[in-house]
Amino acid sequence: MTATMLDTAARTAYDDDHAMFRDTVRKVLAQHVEPRMEEFDKAKIVPRDVWLAAGEAGMLCPTVAPEYGGLGLDFGYNAIVAEELSYLGCPAGFTLQSDITANYVERLGTEEQKQKYLPGMVSGEVISAIAMTEPGAGSDLQSIRTTAKKDGDDFIINGSKTYITNGQNCDFVIVVAKTDPEGGAKGTSLIVVDTGTPGFEKGRNLDKVGMEAADTSELFFNDVRVPQSNLLGGEGRGFVHLMEELPQERLSIAVSAQASAQRAFDEALAFTKDRQAFGRSVFQFQNTRFTLADIATELQVGWAHLDWALKRHMAKQLTAVEASAAKLWHTEMQNRVADRALQLFGGAGYMNEYHIAKLWRGARVTRIFGGTSEIMKEVISRAI
């Protein structure tokens, strides 16, 4: 069944060109993604032909400059792709590539690195990942144990990473590693490692509660030798670079969360109008109407806030604290909404054949990845 579409008539973050782009995105998703979502879920990956179709339509890394194969557009175009994918319920790792890794390469990369990776990232021929989290350290990134030791003109990398998005599909990974293990935050650097480099292995495609189609993996580095020219950004500046990217990374998660919450509402509205109990539609019970009224109110506030944050980000004014607050609020709201909407389905809500079940399972992770809700509160409270 074709999903109803996000109503964007009252949005303030977008102009007519954005609207035209959204039409293209919808057509591409309707052709290449929607009919195959079950296949992706079963395979636990979005195959490369879909990445190529997305690239062909300009849906990957739209902000990348034309000299590197991109369209040089604003972040609104990224957000449109994220909204439409999330409304559909497909967790393809396009947003990680467009909103996070491409930015690292374009902003920090040498000319050679940019020429090597960006055109393929835009076309979908090159898939990227970023590996921060380890089995022993996630929120507490300063405790990572992966090391990159200098040896002649090379780095030798040892360690392991986990929960890495695009971990199976990726052609290269931006690895967060300690170049100076005694140097604390100042001893961390970002290093690019290509798939196929001896000693670099992809582990299991992890079995998740939801977002099945996103490949999330372990990665292993055993004496992986790469030239020092694979350093991305400054040596010892890894943490600074990670912090610089936080506003966009966290806003991106907030965007997807809001669109998913809207879909949960739309699903619940359609279901409760159709479902009969005690001689009337479930929608007619006061509890149902009031629940939906509460959710509609949260969504109205959420869209207004999201447009504010998007406009601020496009004007380069959104701070890391504001983006953390956006991530915190939109993801917590998404989870409240998904849970309350599912309740209105009764037993059907617990059946995977109903889309609401998928939305509810998928929602759970958004309060965890990209920094947990607790870490968002730490960041916000420190600025108060």
Ligand SMILES: Cc1cc2nc3c(=O)[nH]c(=O)nc-3n(C[C@H](O)[C@H](O)[C@H](O)COP(=O)(O)OP(=O)(O)OC[C@H]3O[C@@H](n4cnc5c(N)ncnc54)[C@H](O)[C@@H]3O)c2cc1C
């Ligand atoms: C599906 C998925 C995809 C992911 N993709 C990526 C990826 O592409 N790249 C990547 O590097 N990582 C990725 N992650 C990892 C994700 O960012 C981490 O799981 C997350 O940051 C939390 O780290 P952790 O799992 O080690 O939990 P921990 O840090 O061990 O946290 C455990 C609990 O302690 C709490 N806690 C920790 N510190 C504090 C504190 N100071 N105050 C209060 N509470 C605290 C946490 O909030 C949490 O409730 C992904 C994770 C998932 C599930």
